[in-house]
Amino acid sequence: MRLLHTMLRVGDLDVSLHFYTQVLGMKLLRKQDFPNGKFTLAFVGYGEESDTAVIELTHNWETSSYELGNGYGHIALGVNDVYATCETIRAAGGKIVREAGPMMHGTTVIAFVEDPDGYKIELIGCE
Numbered sequence: 001m002r003l004l005h006t007m008l009r010v011g012d013l014d015v016s017l018h019f020y021t022q023v024l025g026m027k028l029l030r031k032q033d034f035p036n037g038k039f040t041l042a043f044v045g046y047g048e049e050s051d052t053a054v055i056e057l058t059h060n061w062e063t064s065s066y067e068l069g070n071g072y073g074h075i076a077l078g079v080n081d082v083y084a085t086c087e088t089i090r091a092a093g094g095k096i097v098r099e100a101g102p103m104m105h106g107t108t109v110i111a112f113v114e115d116p117d118g119y120k121i122e123l124i125g126c127e
Contacts, residue, residue, distance in 0.1 A: 013059035
């Protein structure tokens with residue numbers, strides 16, 4: 001077995017695709033409309049689905065927003081330089097919700113960014 005993808009429901013697919021591809025630098029791997037079900041699936045990631053886990057963005061055409069609830073935590077991305085990555089994300093219009101710095105009770109440098117739907121994404125230094 002292996003992890004294939006994480007699915008997130010999004011309110012505006014174009015805005016979410018811009019965030020994941022232009023702000024976080026992922027690639028749009030595939031996208032498919034399902035007119036009978038009134039939804040679209042878009043898969044984004046840093047590598048091919050055959051090699052890496054990816055994110056499935058699900059857009060239900062008749063739903064413009066969702067409540068995140070209190071069970072969701074975050075997606076984590078490993079980056080070489082958390083400080084520089086935050087500046088790149090900020091310059092691209094991304095929202096940093098926890099500035100880069102050592103994690104509480106530890107030394108690992110982390111930060112958090114928020115996607116257009118409010119999902120949190122942790123940046124973890126992997127220097």
